[in-house]
Amino acid sequence: MSGRTGNGQGLRRRGRSEDERSLAPRSETRSREVRVLYVACEGESTEPDYLRYLNEQFGDGDGQGRPPFRIQPVYRKNGMTPSEAVEAAGKAAAEDEAWALFDRDQHHDIPQAVKIAADSKIELAFSHPSFDLWLLLHFQAFGGAQSGSSRIVVDKLRQAKGASPFKGYDKRNDKSIKGARRDALNGREGQAVTHAxxxxxxxxxxxxxxxxxxxxxVGRDTEPQTAQQWMAxxxxxxxxxxxxxDPSTDMWRLLATLGIHPDGG
Ligand SMILES: [Zn+2]
Structure with missing residues (x-):
């Protein structure tokens, strides 16, 4: 009975699949304490870019009470319908925290998406007319029904004060949120929450x-709620x-739950 038994070497860490690990920039020891959210997006570009921005800008916590988190964006090339996004969130998250983001657009399956979400406790961040409204609210307040069209929202975003990197937004298919666009959003999240x-x-x-x-x-295994309760x-x-x-965006609630901006009164 002498010497080491090799237990230390055989120590296995639990709970993370291979592909997840490859996406985790932090050490495993630390990431086990990190709140993980699977967030499915109807869109394939803007929303995943925005979620990566949240990870990079805020994911490490602030050392002053705002805990670290990591969002795992879930999306598909050519996008998903709202109900597909909800189903994809549930599938990717298993028992973990799950959200789905989708727009009004011209979708016909929104009631179905809400029902699935309520049954399986997948949080929703719905934007009407579109996610672009959430971006615009970083720069200015906005009001007035848009009847599902995002045209005016996008026009205002391109012209908003402080939003010059968004001048070419949604031109030549460029709805990315990278580089200068991220920089333009950064620091304005409190204003966006207030406006929303x-x-x-x-x-x-x-x-x-x-x-x-x-x-x-909310625990994924708690009592089912009606679609009305869940959307409330x-x-x-x-x-x-x-x-x-119309217009509205629930995106502020995702920031609030992560502690990025206190949700106030
Ligand atoms: Zn209302």
Whole structure:
């Protein structure tokens, strides 16, 4: 009974698949303490780029109470429908925290997507008319129903003060968020959250309140909720129809749950 038994060498670390590990920039020891969220995106470019930006800018925590996190973007070439995005989020996340991001666009399967999400506790960040609204809110407030069209939102984003890297946004198919565009967003997240919350308060329904929004994580195995209850986590009233939330974006709730910006009152 002398010497070392070799246990140290045989020590295996648990819980991360090979492909996940390859995407994790931090040491394994540390990443085990990191909150992991699987976030599926309807789009294949803008949203995954934005999520990578969140990882790189905020994912390490701030050492002052905001804990580290890592978002695992889930997306497909040529995009997904809302219900496909919800299903992909659930599949990729297994029991872990899952979100799905999708736009109003002209989709017909949004009620179905909400139902699947409510049944399996996949958080939704819905944007009406589009995710581009969330980008615009970094630079300015916005209001007025858009009837599903993103044209005015994109025009305003291209011209917004401080948003010069977005001048060519959505021209020649360039909806990426990299380099100068990231830099332009950075530091404006508090303003974006404030503007997005104020859109809840000014929702045409009349009884929607950002202070009613829920941002704490919900266990995937907790009691099922109705689609109405689940969509009310956005702060919109349970009977505020999702397709009538024009304009609005729930993206602020993702930042709030990560502690990137306090969700205030
Ligand atoms: Zn509402």
């Amino acid at each position: 919350r104020s859109l809840v308060a000014s929702c045409a329904h009349g009884r929607c309140k950002p202070a009613h929004a829920k941002t704490e994580p 986590r956005s702060g919109h009233a349970p009977d505020c129809q999702i397709l009538q939330r």
